[in-house]
Amino acid sequence: MATPTATSSRPPLWRDVRVLRIAFQVAVLVAVVAFVAYLYDNLLANDVELDFGFLDQQAGFRIAYTDLRPSDTVQAALLTGLRNTITVALVGIVLTLVLGTVLGIARLSGNWLVRRVASVYVEVLRNLPPLLVIVFVNAAALATLPPIAEANEVGGVLVLSVSEFGVVSLRADGNGLPYLALLVAGLVVALALAAWRGRVEERTGAPARRWLWGGGVFVAVAVAGYVALSAPVVLSRPEVVGLSVEGGNRMGLPFVAVLVGLVLYTSSHVAEIVRGSIQAVPKGQTEAAGAIGLSGGQRLRYVVLPQAFRIATPPIINQCLNLTKNTSLGVAVAFAELMAVTNTVIGNGQPAIPSILVAMGLYLVLSLSISLVANVANHRLRLVER
8 A cells, every 4th residue: 555645835925934034125125215215205395405516615614734725625625524534543543552452461460550550540431431531631631731832842852732732743855755665665575574584484493583684674775765865854843933833743732632532532442352352362371381481471472462362353443443433522622523524514504414425425434444454454363264
């Protein structure tokens, strides 16, 4: 007698998981498109201008410590604000990484005083709003720094006043661009030489001395190029002339307040990331390093930190993005970053929605660029599993 075979039957459409998944996605897409269309129709019904031709009109205002004139275009003003934002973000990220790493290591120090000071710094700063930190730094500078006529000059290197800061800087002469190209070429050669010495060490066991070989070549190229091009770069020192600072790198108080405030705040978060990443490294690694005779500093440099930074890189990327976006808080201390310039543009009668859309697009490009660079670094640091 034949045994009846079970025939597989598909469930009805209203119970098929695949069909329901596709239907749900289509429904969400239709809802989003309908909502966007509703907003667009609402803008048209209220005669809201969506033209971007205002970017070619005159800005009608100046931006302190820049070359922007009232006759320049709105586009030039927005790009100036973007440049200020990028400057604070890049300098702030570098300072934050350095300070946050030092504080994270200090939190695990065997010295009681160092550990407690670092802990107090982190616990206080990371529990305050970043806006409050920026405003406090600005108010503290206003209360303690002298006017420009009585500015503090520190050895021709630094000028401190309530209105302007000056820092010694390098100024390119006529041959500045060729010298920069020569330095880039020297850096490429130095890196190639250091990589070659690394391969020699792996093959023969002889000490690589990468820093000695690569650094020596780079210094030799820099000195030879400086002499051959007749001092293409000179040292520019700041000095008070009348009621302003001339020479060096001039910075306004709002710029310094935003930079210092964001570095103090964000470094407290980076310190906690570094501390947690160091503690995530297995203790057996440290014990093994101590067993082969490495000192405390060598264990930290060669064993612990390289592994900790692999763990810390993703959350540190988020902190870099947070610092970049928090530059918009500079509007509270009259710093002409992108959002402050956008508000000024709108206040001068330009259309609000297109202005905000331009600012949003610029912030998006800036954040994605930082994410791209950081993710490339994260990809290079990740462990490759076999």
